Amino acid sequence: MNSTYGVVAVLVVALGAMLVGAYGLRVSRTTSDFYVASRTVSPWWNASAIGGEYLSAASFVGIAGLIFAHGPDMLWFPVGYTAGYLVLLTLVAAPLRRSGAYTLPDFAEARFSSPLVRRVASGLAIAIAWMYLLPQFKGAGLTLHTVTGAPDWLGGLIVAVVVTVNVVSGGMRSVTFVQAFQYWLKLTAIAVPVVFLLLAWQAHGGQRINGPEYPVFRQTTTVDFDTTTVIHADHDVAFSGRGLVDGARLEGDGLTLTAGEHTIAAGSSFVFPAGATVPHLESLPHTTNANWALPMAAGGEFPLYAVYSLILATFLGTMGLPHVIVRFYTNPNGRAARRTTLIVLGLLGIFYLMPPLYGVLGRLYTPELLLTGDTDAVVLVLPSRMIEGVGGQLLGALVAGGAFAAFLSTSSGLMVSLAGVLSQDVLKMRGVRGFRISAGLAVLVPLAMTVLVGGIPVADMVGLAFAVAASSLCPLLLLGIWSTRITTPGAVAGMLAGGLPALAAGIVTISARTNDQWFHVFLSRPAAWTVPLGFVVMYGVSLMTPSKVPANVNRVMVRLHAPENLGLETNEEPSMSELRRRGEM
Amino acid sequence: MRPEDPPAQRVVVTSPRTGAPRPRRPYPASREITEQSQLGELYMRSLIRTQRTLGLLVVGLVAGGLATLPLVFTFAPWVSRLQVFGIGLPWVLLGVVVFPVFVLAGWFYVRQAERSERQFAELVERS
Numbered sequence: 215m216n217s218t219y220g221v222v223a224v225l226v227v228a229l230g231a232m233l234v235g236a237y238g239l240r241v242s243r244t245t246s247d248f249y250v251a252s253r254t255v256s257p258w259w260n261a262s263a264i265g266g267e268y269l270s271a272a273s274f275v276g277i278a279g280l281i282f283a284h285g286p287d288m289l290w291f292p293v294g295y296t297a298g299y300l301v302l303l304t305l306v307a308a309p310l311r312r313s314g315a316y317t318l319p320d321f322a323e324a325r326f327s328s329p330l331v332r333r334v335a336s337g338l339a340i341a342i343a344w345m346y347l348l349p350q351f352k353g354a355g356l357t358l359h360t361v362t363g364a365p366d367w368l369g370g371l372i373v374a375v376v377v378t379v380n381v382v383s384g385g386m387r388s389v390t391f392v393q394a395f396q397y398w399l400k401l402t403a404i405a406v407p408v409v410f411l412l413l414a415w416q417a418h419g420g421q422r423i424n425g426p427e428y429p430v431f432r433q434t435t436t437v438d439f440d441t442t443t444v445i446h447a448d449h450d451v452a453f454s455g456r457g458l459v460d461g462a463r464l465e466g467d468g469l470t471l472t473a474g475e476h477t478i479a480a481g482s483s484f485v486f487p488a489g490a491t492v493p494h495l496e497s498l499p500h501t502t503n504a505n506w507a508l509p510m511a512a513g514g515e516f517p518l519y520a521v522y523s524l525i526l527a528t529f530l531g532t533m534g535l536p537h538v539i540v541r542f543y544t545n546p547n548g549r550a551a552r553r554t555t556l557i558v559l560g561l562l563g564i565f566y567l568m569p570p571l572y573g574v575l576g577r578l579y580t581p582e583l584l585l586t587g588d589t590d591a592v593v594l595v596l597p598s599r600m601i602e603g604v605g606g607q608l609l610g611a612l613v614a615g616g617a618f619a620a621f622l623s624t625s626s627g628l629m630v631s632l633a634g635v636l637s638q639d640v641l642k643m644r645g646v647r648g649f650r651i652s653a654g655l656a657v658l659v660p661l662a663m664t665v666l667v668g669g670i671p672v673a674d675m676v677g678l679a680f681a682v683a684a685s686s687l688c689p690l691l692l693l694g695i696w697s698t699r700i701t702t703p704g705a706v707a708g709m710l711a712g713g714l715p716a717l718a719a720g721i722v723t724i725s726a727r728t729n730d731q732w733f734h735v736f737l738s739r740p741a742a743w744t745v746p747l748g749f750v751v752m753y754g755v756s757l758m759t760p761s762k763v764p765a766n767v768n769r770v771m772v773r774l775h776a777p778e779n780l781g782l783e784t785n786e787e788p789s790m791s792e793l794r795r796r797g798e799m
Numbered sequence: 800m801r802p803e804d805p806p807a808q809r810v811v812v813t814s815p816r817t818g819a820p821r822p823r824r825p826y827p828a829s830r831e832i833t834e835q836s837q838l839g840e841l842y843m844r845s846l847i848r849t850q851r852t853l854g855l856l857v858v859g860l861v862a863g864g865l866a867t868l869p870l871v872f873t874f875a876p877w878v879s880r881l882q883v884f885g886i887g888l889p890w891v892l893l894g895v896v897v898f899p900v901f902v903l904a905g906w907f908y909v910r911q912a913e914r915s916e917r918q919f920a921e922l923v924e925r926s
Contacts (some may be wrong), residue, residue: 289893293865300861300901304854304908424887509872509879509889521869529862552912556905563898570894696851768840775847777916 219607220361223615227399228376231622257550261557263390264541266397267627268295268558269565270346271353274400274620276673277566279589281573282580283498285506288573290521291673292566294528294680299562302533303555308548309695309774316543317634318536318687325694325774326764328702331709336639338686338713339536342679343632345720346535347625347660349675353590354621355664360591361614370664373618374657377625381633382650390544396623397561403616404568407597407609411575414600423574424507429492429581437582439482445585446500447471447493457482486582494584503577519742520735527681527741533691534683536635537627547778572596593617632656666725674738678720685744686713689752695774697753701763704756712748716740846919850912857908861900868892 273295280288315321322328322335351370358369415421428448439457450472456465458479475496478484486492494500510517532538545551576583576592579599583589594617597609636652686709693700693708719740736743756763764770872879872889881888 286887286889286893289890293893293897296898296901297862297865300905301858303905304857308912422885507887507890508876510869510876518869518873522866525862525866525869549913552909556902556909559898559902559905563902566898567895570890696847768843771847772839772843775843775850777920 219611220614223611224358224361224372224618227615227618227622228372231376231396231619231626232380257545257554257557259390259394260541260544260550260554261561262395262397263393263544264538264554264558265561265565266393266395266400266623267537267541268562268624269397269400269620270624270676271350271617271621272673272676273565273569274404274617275353275357275590275593276349276676277569278572278576278593279583279591280673281570282576282592283584283589285501286509287517287521288673289570290524291528291677292569294525295532296559296562296566297529298532298680299555299559301529302538303552303559306533306691306695307542307551307555310539310691311542311545311551312548312774312776312778313770314543314773316540317631317638318534318539318690319635319639321539321694322690322705325770326700326702326705327766328705328764331690331702331705333639334706334709335687335690336635338682338709338717339635340632340640341713341717342534342683342687343536343628343635343656344660344663345679345682346537346676347628347632347657348663348724349673349679350621350625350628351660351664352675354618356588356590357594357614357617357621360588360594361610367664369621370661373621373625374661377622377629378653378657380622381626381629382653393623393627396619399619400616400623401561401565403612403619404565404572404593407613408568408571410605410609411596411600412571415575415578421578423577424504426502426504427491428502429494429577429584431486431488431490431492431581432579433488434485435488435582436483436485437585439478439480439484439586442480443478443585443587444475444496445478445493446475446496447473447491448500449473449491451486451490451493453484453486453490455482455484457484492581492584495587498584498587498589506577515732516735520739523681523735523739523742524677526745527677527684527739529684530688530745531680531682531684531741534687535679536631537624540627540631540634549778569593575600629653629656675724677739678716678723681739681741681744682713682716682720684741685716685748686710688745689748693749693752693756697756698767698771699756699760699763700752701756701759701761703759703762704752704754707755708748708752711751712744715747716744719744842919842923846915849915849919853908853911853915857904861904865897 273292277288277291280291310321313321313324315324317336318339319332319336323332326332351373354369354373355366356369358364358372359366436455450470453469453471454467455469456463458464459471459482460476461479471493476493499506510521542551542554545554572593576596580592580595583592583595594610594613597613598606600606601609633649633652633656636656637648641648641652641655689708689712690705694705719737723734723738868889879887879889883891
C-alpha cells in the first residue's frame with residue numbers, strides 16, 4: 215500500500231478537526247456556551263453530532279473485522295449498537311432531558327438527592343469512559359501502523375494530542391460542529407469505497423462466498439509476522455521465504471507447512487502461492503466459507519450464552535455511556551430529545567449497512583489477515599487490494615481518513631464528558647480552568663493503559679465497556695425513571711452489584727490470557743449475568759429499605775415526566791398558558 | 800323645599816359584596832400537580848403508567864422478536880440456510896431489515912408518546 219495518500223488523509227482529518235474546533239472557539243464565550251452550546255443546537259445538527267460521536271473505532275473498523283473472522287453472529291454488534299438507541303428513545307430520552315442532568319452523576323443527584331449515589335455513579339462513569347477510550351487509541355495505532363508502518367503507539371498518541379487540544383480550546387460548542395461534520399465524513403468514507411468495491415467484485419466475476427472450501431490466497435501473497443504467532447493450517451500448504459517455524463530455521467523455495475498447529479517466530483516472512491489454502495491464527499474459528507456464512511455454526515463454548523450476553527450488553531449499555539448522555543442536554547426539551555433520537559436511529563441504520571460488506575469481501579480478497587490476526591485492518595486494506603492503481607490508493611486514503619475521524623470524534627465526546635465528571639466530582643474545580651486540567655488527566659490514564667493490554671479485537675473491548683454500563687448505570691436510569699420505590703441504598707447496592715463484577719471481568723479479560731479456559735466467555739461477555747444482578751439487587755434492596763425512599767420523589771417524577779406544553783412550575787421555562795394563568799390570579 | 804315633605808329617605812349605597820366569597824373557580828389541575836396534592840399525584844401516575852406501558856411495549860415487541868432469532872438459528876438450522884435474492888436469510892435480516900424496523904418502531908413510539916402527552920395536557924387544562 216502506498217502510504218503517501220493515507221498519511222495525507224490522516225493529516226487532513228486531524229488538521230480539519232482542529233480548524234473546525236478553532237472556528238467554534240470564537241463562538242464559545244461563556245461557561246455555559248463552553249459546556250452545552252447554550253442549548254441552541256437543532257435536532258438535525260444534534261442527531262448528526264450524536265451519530266458522529268457514537269460511530270467509534272469499533273463501528274468503523276471493528277465490526278467488519280469481526281464479521282470477516284467470525285461470520286454473521288457478529289452482525290449483532292451493529293444491530294445492538296442501533297437498538298440501544300431504540301431503548302434509549304422509548305425509555306430514557308425525554309425524562310432524562312427533562313431532569314436537566316448534564317452528566318449521569320447529575321441525574322443520580324437530581325433523582326436521589328444523595329451525594330453518595332452521585333459519587334458511585336461518577337466512579338462508574340469514569341471507569342466506563344476509560345474502558346471506551348482505550349480501544350479508540352488502540353484502533354488509531356492500528357490504522358497508522360497499517361497505513362504507514364509507524365509503531366503501534368504513535369496513532370494513539372496523535373489522537374490523544376489532537377483531541378485534548380480540541381476539547382481544551384473549544385469545549386462543547388465546537389465539539390458539536392466537529393461531531394456533526396464527522397458523521398457525514400465517516401459515512402462518505404465508508405460508503406463511497408463500498409460502491410467501487412462492489413463494482414470491482416462484479417468485474418472480477420462476482421464470486422460467491424459460501425463454498426465448502428477454506429479461504430484461499432487469490433494471488434501470490436507475502437506475509438510478514440511482526441509477533442510470534444500460533445497458527446493452524448487446515449491443509450498442507452506450500453510456501454517459500456525465510457523464518458522460524460516451530461523453532462526450526464527455514465529458508466528458500468519449495469517448503470511445506472503441514473496440516474495442524476505451528477508456531478511462527480516474529481520476524482519471519484513467507485510467500486504463499488495463489489490458490490493455497492490460508493492457514494489462520496489458532497485462536498480464530500476453523501471454518502469453511504459455507505460454515506462461516508451460517509449463524510451459530512462457529513462452535514465455541516456456550517454460543518447461545520455469548521449471543522444473548524452481547525444482545526443484553528449492547529441494547530442496554532448505550533444509555534449508560536457517558537458521552538451519549540451529555541448530548542441529550544444540548545436538546546432544548548424532552549420532545550426535541552425524542553425527535554433527535556429518532557433521526558439518530560436512521561443515521562446509524564444507514565451507516566451500519568456498510569461494514570458487513572467489507573467483512574464479506576475481505577474473506578475473498580484479504581484472507582491473509584486471518585493468518586496475521588490483524589482482522590481489524592480489513593476495512594483499511596481492501597480498497598487498495600481490490601482496485602488497481604491510483605484509484606484504489608485514493609479510496610484507501612479516504613477510508614483511513616474516515617477511520618481516523620472515528621477515533622477523533624468518539625474520543626472527543628468521551629473526553630468532554632469524562633473531563634466534566636472529573637472536574638465536578640473528583641477535582642471539585644468549577645469553571646473552565648478545572649475542565650481543562652481534567653481533560654489532561656482524562657487522556658493520560660487510557661494512553662498509559664494502551665501499553666499494557668494485548669491483542670484483543672477493538673469491538674470486543676468496546677463490548678466490555680457496554681457491559682459495565684448495562685449492568686450499573688442502566689438499572690439506575692431505568693428504575694430511577696420509571697419506579698418511585700427505588701431507595702438510596704438500593705441504587706448504590708444495585709450499581710455496585712452489577713458494575714463491579716462486570717468491571718472485574720473486563721479487566722481480567724483485557725489483561726490476562728483466559729482464551730482457552732472454559733469460563734472465558736463468562737468473563738469476556740459478562741452482561742448476561744451482571745445485568746440481571748444489577749437490576750435484581752437494586753430493586754430488591756429498595757423493597758427492603760422502604761423508609762429510605764427520597765422525600766421529594768413525587769416532585770422529581772413530575773419534573774421527569776410532565777410534558778413541556780403543560781407549563782408547570784417545575785419545568786424550567788414558563789409556557790404561555792402558565793403566564794396567562796399567573797396573570798389571571 | 801316644603802316642610803311637609805317627608806324627609807328624604809336615606810339610601811345606603813353599599814359597595815360590591817367584597818367580603819363574600821366569590822364562586823370558586825375550578826382549581827386548575829396543573830396546580831394540583833405542582834402542589835403535590837393527592838389528585839395531582841393521581842394525574843401524574845396515570846401519565847407515567849401510560850408512557851411506561853408504551854415504551855415497554857415497543858421495546859418488548861422489537862427486542863423480543865429479535866431475541867428469538869438466535870434460538871431459531873440454533874434449533875432450526877434450515878431457516879438460516881434459506882436464501883433471499885441469493886443472500887443468506889440471517890444476513891438479510893440482521894444486516895438490512897432490522898434497521899428500517901427500528902426507525903419505524905421509533906417513529907410509532909414518538910407519535911404515540913406525543914399523542915398521550917397532548918391528551919394529558921388537554922385533560923389538565925380543561926379541568
